[in-house]
Amino acid sequence: MNNPFLTFLMPMSTLMLGFLSALLLPAPWFGVELTRRLTTLFHLSDVGQLYTLVFCLWFLLLGALEYYVIRFIYLRFIKV
16 A cells, blocks of 8 residues: 555645646647637637636646656666
8 A cells, every 4th residue: 555645745746747847848839720619619708718728737737747757767766
């Protein structure tokens, strides 16, 4: 069974790494036509709502990816 601290650490690390990704990595940008189509497809009132959703999902995905890469490196090469 895992340490309870590690169970708590995983989501917190994902959010922290997602925040760092927001500062360092560019977010995806859609063209004007695709943005209009996505806004009407998801019934959003404006483009700001679409990009808020896109940024949140993008940075959480990057945070989770970075967490698993760092965790793999730590468990494989650093931890004795």
